[in-house]
Amino acid sequence: MQSRRSVVAFAAAALLLGACGTGGGGQGQAGQSSAPAGPKKVTFEFWNLATSEPGKSFWANTIAAYQKMHPNVTIKNVAIENDSYKPKLATTVQSGKAPDVYQHWGGGVLKQHVDAGLVRDLTADVGDLIPNLTTAALTAYQFDGKTWGLPADIGMVGFWYNKALFEKAGIQQPPATWTEFIDAVKKLKAAGVTPIALAGKAKWPGHYYWSYLAMRIAGVPGLQQAADNADFTGPDFVAASQRLKELADLQPFQKGFQGADYSTPDGQAATMGNGKAAMELMGQWAPSVQKDSSKKGLGDDLGFFTFPVVEGGKGAATDAFGGGGGFSLGKDAPQEALDFLKFALGPENHRKMVQVGAALPVYKGEEEAVADPLLKQVAQTVAQATAFQLYLDQAYPPAVGQQVNDSVAELINGTKTPQEVVQDITETAKSEME
Amino acid sequence: MTKTFTGPDARRPALPASPSRRRRRPAAPRGRFLTAFAFVLPALVLFVLLVLAPILIAAYLSLYRWNGVGPPTNFIGLDNYLRAFRHQIFLGDLRNLLIIVALSLLVQLPISLGLALLLNRKIRGRAFYRVMFFAPYVISEAITAVLFSLILSPESGMANQLLSAFGMEGWPWLSDPDTVMISLFLVITWKYFGFHMIIYMAGLQGIPKELTEAASIDGANPWNVFRHVTLPLLAPTIRISVFLSVIGAIQLFDLVWILTGGGPSHASETLAVTMYDYGFRRTQIGYASAISVLMFLLALVFALGYQRTVMRRDVQGALTTMGGGR
Numbered sequence: 001m002q003s004r005r006s007v008v009a010f011a012a013a014a015l016l017l018g019a020c021g022t023g024g025g026g027q028g029q030a031g032q033s034s035a036p037a038g039p040k041k042v043t044f045e046f047w048n049l050a051t052s053e054p055g056k057s058f059w060a061n062t063i064a065a066y067q068k069m070h071p072n073v074t075i076k077n078v079a080i081e082n083d084s085y086k087p088k089l090a091t092t093v094q095s096g097k098a099p100d101v102y103q104h105w106g107g108g109v110l111k112q113h114v115d116a117g118l119v120r121d122l123t124a125d126v127g128d129l130i131p132n133l134t135t136a137a138l139t140a141y142q143f144d145g146k147t148w149g150l151p152a153d154i155g156m157v158g159f160w161y162n163k164a165l166f167e168k169a170g171i172q173q174p175p176a177t178w179t180e181f182i183d184a185v186k187k188l189k190a191a192g193v194t195p196i197a198l199a200g201k202a203k204w205p206g207h208y209y210w211s212y213l214a215m216r217i218a219g220v221p222g223l224q225q226a227a228d229n230a231d232f233t234g235p236d237f238v239a240a241s242q243r244l245k246e247l248a249d250l251q252p253f254q255k256g257f258q259g260a261d262y263s264t265p266d267g268q269a270a271t272m273g274n275g276k277a278a279m280e281l282m283g284q285w286a287p288s289v290q291k292d293s294s295k296k297g298l299g300d301d302l303g304f305f306t307f308p309v310v311e312g313g314k315g316a317a318t319d320a321f322g323g324g325g326g327f328s329l330g331k332d333a334p335q336e337a338l339d340f341l342k343f344a345l346g347p348e349n350h351r352k353m354v355q356v357g358a359a360l361p362v363y364k365g366e367e368e369a370v371a372d373p374l375l376k377q378v379a380q381t382v383a384q385a386t387a388f389q390l391y392l393d394q395a396y397p398p399a400v401g402q403q404v405n406d407s408v409a410e411l412i413n414g415t416k417t418p419q420e421v422v423q424d425i426t427e428t429a430k431s432e433m434e
Numbered sequence: 435m436t437k438t439f440t441g442p443d444a445r446r447p448a449l450p451a452s453p454s455r456r457r458r459r460p461a462a463p464r465g466r467f468l469t470a471f472a473f474v475l476p477a478l479v480l481f482v483l484l485v486l487a488p489i490l491i492a493a494y495l496s497l498y499r500w501n502g503v504g505p506p507t508n509f510i511g512l513d514n515y516l517r518a519f520r521h522q523i524f525l526g527d528l529r530n531l532l533i534i535v536a537l538s539l540l541v542q543l544p545i546s547l548g549l550a551l552l553l554n555r556k557i558r559g560r561a562f563y564r565v566m567f568f569a570p571y572v573i574s575e576a577i578t579a580v581l582f583s584l585i586l587s588p589e590s591g592m593a594n595q596l597l598s599a600f601g602m603e604g605w606p607w608l609s610d611p612d613t614v615m616i617s618l619f620l621v622i623t624w625k626y627f628g629f630h631m632i633i634y635m636a637g638l639q640g641i642p643k644e645l646t647e648a649a650s651i652d653g654a655n656p657w658n659v660f661r662h663v664t665l666p667l668l669a670p671t672i673r674i675s676v677f678l679s680v681i682g683a684i685q686l687f688d689l690v691w692i693l694t695g696g697g698p699s700h701a702s703e704t705l706a707v708t709m710y711d712y713g714f715r716r717t718q719i720g721y722a723s724a725i726s727v728l729m730f731l732l733a734l735v736f737a738l739g740y741q742r743t744v745m746r747r748d749v750q751g752a753l754t755t756m757g758g759g760r
Contacts, residue, residue: 409697
């Protein structure tokens with residue numbers, strides 16, 4: 001009993017202390033002991049998520065290279081594991097300061113930081129790099145006509161499918177339209193194959209379906225407008241919810257999917273990797289997670305196709321949905337931090353990042369540097385995207401994003417109707433606009 | 435306050451205060467009070483910083499609409515509290531709390547009591563059973579949850595593998611909104627029945643053998659001995675065990691968070707899960723603080739109410755009776 005109580009007490013205390021905490025880091029311009037000769041010494045913090053290879057070595061090398069060129073600069077490499085990164089960053093920004101250089105996913109969270117005046121406006125500073133970056137990569141870091149961060153990685157969500165199982169069900173080629181897709185699901189079911197692997201417990205994988213359907217039916221501008229007006233009750237979004245309900249009614253997902261997580265045993269990735277389902281809608285990391293959470297992954301049987309178009313919809317097959325990562329500067333970061341960021345994510349150094357497989361291309365024409373053939377296909381599709389939409393649970397304020405995830409899960413589980421889903425999302429979006 | 439310093443017998447039922455007893459303890463002189471204060475100070479500082487201050491800050495934040503970035507400025511009075519009582523998920527949490535409490539009291543505690551009675555007898559391997567039954571309590575709640583998410587996994591999980599070995603259909607342990615609470619309760623029971631069993635065993639050992647023997651000699655059958663001798667004498671222990679069970683249910687978090695995340699479709703969500711979800715995922719810190727304050731009030735009202743009514747005789751002399759017991 002004691003342990004249960006103390007953990008909750010801890011969670012509550014963390015929630016509460018977070019509010020009054022004075023913030024643990026990122027206060028730049030620390031070491032200002034001005035040396036008699038040469039430029040003065042500067043220390044700043046660099047917060048990133050690169051706790052595993054190949055990103056870990058890439059950043060260690062980049063920092064070493066920069067410090068060698070600029071002996072007066074000391075960069076504190078703060079690499080934090082993904083799950084603890086978000087709470088730590090959230091606690092720090094509550095104190096009214098952002099780290100000097102920090103990694104994030106852009107979108108709604110970055111907007112919150114910007115609105116609180118914690119982030120440096122980079123519009124003029126990185127103006128020389130912007131023309132060479134892809135629109136898709138920049139989406140998450142530009143709003144109100146200004147640039148608030150530099151992208152480091154961009155990918156997209158699409159269907160990863162098992163070619164052998166498609167063949168078994170007699171499906172000649174990947175479906176290009178929603179009708180063909182529904183048809184393929186039925187054929188797979190008829191052939192005794194589970195059509196789709198889905199992590200119902202994790203919720204975010206489900207929101208990909210709704211987002212793509214909304215993009216294909218309302219178009220990216222339509223979706224953007226709905227977000228701006230905080231109104232998702234339009235007929236396009238009801239239609240998107242209805243299409244998803246039609247799919248869910250076919251029971252295309254693996255047994256017990258409502259309790260399944262993404263990368264656990266019996267999770268979505270393992271179900272795919274073990275050949276127990278024919279496809280999953282997932283981002284560019286899907287092949288590696290499939291491999292890690294199953295015996296060996298699918299190897300050459302794995303293929304990629306983009307989300308089908310919906311007949312009569314305003315969206316194109318080439319409109320892409322996804323996200324990546326990038327870096328921003330805290331308001332009070334020293335000038336050297338900007339210099340470091342431009343060095344690290346400049347075209348030359350970023351190409352190395354792509355070559356070692358630590359990121360996908362953000363610069364135009366960088367796709368050649370991608371080694372893996374499937375990832376190259378993803379990178380090329382992103383580069384040619386006619387419009388790009390960031391993950392909704394990242395693009396929107398966290399409360400709205402989580403509501404989308406929640407409502408879509410309820411739609412798929414059959415506990416809410418399409419009408420209720422768009423109303424719930426709209427209600428949350430409106431309350432966040434106040 | 436001085437009652438806290440009156441020594442180990444402070445929690446015992448009041449003895450008739452004899453004059454000699456009074457004389458031996460004159461009013462504490464100032465110096466002794468200062469000494470006591472110096473010893474209490476470190477604990478007091480920690481208590482204020484880590485318990486009182488967070489409670490007050492949470493109460494303060496709960497009056498704001500705040501996303502956790504920058505200082506809170508949007509004062510909305512009690513709106514967060516009004517929202518909670520209209521919020522389907524919050525109301526669902528209260529329903530789930532009642533389910534857990536009811537099942538705990540009606541199923542878990544009787545099982546624990548039965549096992550305690552059994553293991554209080556001289557049976558072969560008694561020590562072994564005691565250790566085995568208590569072992570789950572020692573494992574942390576997070577590890578228990580990971581363990582059971584593997585066991586209850588739909589395809590490769592041990593539970594469904596066993597069922598299929600007997601030719602039965604797999605059971606949707608954690609993936610069906612209608613049955614997930616039952617699965618959750620099974621895991622809670624597995625984890626905590628040993629703890630309550632140990633409490634009951636301690637209580638049973640405090641019951642003098644002479645009383646049960648005397649009852650038997652007077653012709654009472656085993657059921658009557660249990661019903662009219664053991665059970666009444668065990669009542670204080672049962673009251674404590676019920677108390678811990680309810681408080682634990684109010685604060686249930688880690689097990690649920692890891693096992694189901696509150697799902698599917700919020701069917702297994704608890705108050706603490708909702709608080710965490712709204713605070714850390716949705717960054718509606720004001721609303722999450724309001725939920726945490728409501729949890730605190732719920733626990734406080736229950737604890738005080740229970741102690742002053744059901745446990746009145748057990749806690750006589752303790753602080754919560756405000757000295758009324760003496």
